[in-house]
Every structure is written in C-alpha cells, then in structure tokens.
Amino acid sequence: MKQTSEQMALQQSLALCQGHADALQDALQDIQARAMGVDDYTNMSKQDRRLLDQFAYRYTRLQDDMGAKLMPSVLKALGEDVAPMSAIDRFARLEQLGWLASADDWQTLRQIRNQLPTTTRTIPLIVLNAGKPPSMLLRSSHQCLRASKTKLKYKL
Numbered sequence: 001m002k003q004t005s006e007q008m009a010l011q012q013s014l015a016l017c018q019g020h021a022d023a024l025q026d027a028l029q030d031i032q033a034r035a036m037g038v039d040d041y042t043n044m045s046k047q048d049r050r051l052l053d054q055f056a057y058r059y060t061r062l063q064d065d066m067g068a069k070l071m072p073s074v075l076k077a078l079g080e081d082v083a084p085m086s087a088i089d090r091f092a093r094l095e096q097l098g099w100l101a102s103a104d105d106w107q108t109l110r111q112i113r114n115q116l117p118t119t120t121r122t123i124p125l126i127v128l129n130a131g132k133p134p135s136m137l138l139r140s141s142h143q144c145l146r147a148s149k150t151k152l153k154y155k156l
Contacts, residue, residue: 010073017062017070024058027051063113067106074099 003011030051044052071090072082078097082090087110091103100106 004077006073006077010070010077013065013070013073017066020058020062020065023054024062027055027058031055060113063110067110071100 034048034051067087067090071087071094075082075085075090075093080093085093088103088107091100091106094100095103
C-alpha cells in the first residue's frame with residue numbers, strides 16, 4: 001500500500017517527537033539522579049547548567065513539535081481539516097478520536113511550557129516544583145506517540 005504525503009509527514013513527526021521525548025527522559029533521569037536541592041542550584045557547575053538547558057530545550061521542543069507538527073499531522077492523515085482549528089480544538093478533537101488521553105492536560109502542559117524561562121537561573125525552581133508536570137508530559141507524550149505509531153500501522 002502506497003503511503004500518502006499526510007502519512008509520511010506523520011511518520012516524520014513521530015520520529016522527531018520520539019527523539020525529543022527520549023532526550024527529555026534522559027535529562028529528567030540525570031536531574032533526579034543528582035538529587036539536587038535548592039541550594040545546589042545557586043552554585044551550579046557547567047555540567048549542571050547544561051543539564052538544565054537540555055531539560056528546558058527538550059521540554060519546549062517536545063511541546064512545540066507535538067502541538068505544531070505531530071497533532072496536525074495525525075488529524076490530516078485522518079482526513080480532518082486542521083486549518084480552522086485552534087490548538088485547543090486540535091487537542092479536543094484528538095481526545096475525541098482516542099489519540100490523546102486528556103486535552104485539558106495538554107493545555108496545562110502548554111501553559112507550563114509558556115512559563116518556562118530561558119535562563120538557567122530560574123529553571124531550577126520549575127524543575128524542583130514541576131516534578132509532576134514533566135513526568136505528566138512524558139506520560140502524555142508517550143501515550144500519544146504509542147497511539148500514533150499503533151494507529152499509523154493498523155488504521156491509516
């Protein structure tokens with residue numbers, strides 16, 4: 001069976017997002033392994049700053065690429081017209097179709113992404129206080145990635 005351009009775009013989006021999810025998982029594991037406290041963030045080494053930069057970059061990229069590339073690609077491959085849809089509408093539609101566990105969770109994660117600072121001096125507080133949102137991001141993104149791979153294989 002020949003793939004459509006929409007299906008090929010979906011496969012490319014999946015691969016891109018999976019790379020970000022894997023790197024984010026690695027960064028989170030490294031941060032947790034360091035068991036850094038608030039005081040540790042005031043005198044960070046270069047390695048620690050790089051780790052936090054990696055966390056912030058991958059968190060942001062995964063959110064951006066899933067929202068701007070993967071989710072629209074899924075909807076297009078299913079024959080949906082995404083042009084008039086806002087991000088919130090895409091999340092809701094993907095939830096209705098069973099490709100996303102919770103549109104509300106994705107909206108919350110998007111808000112966290114928008115609050116994520118670009119300076120490593122303020123990232124530590126988010127990392128320390130956002131233990132649940134990054135793991136929620138990974139859980140939600142992995143669920144969406146798995147559903148996309150499975151449905152791409154068997155339904156499209």
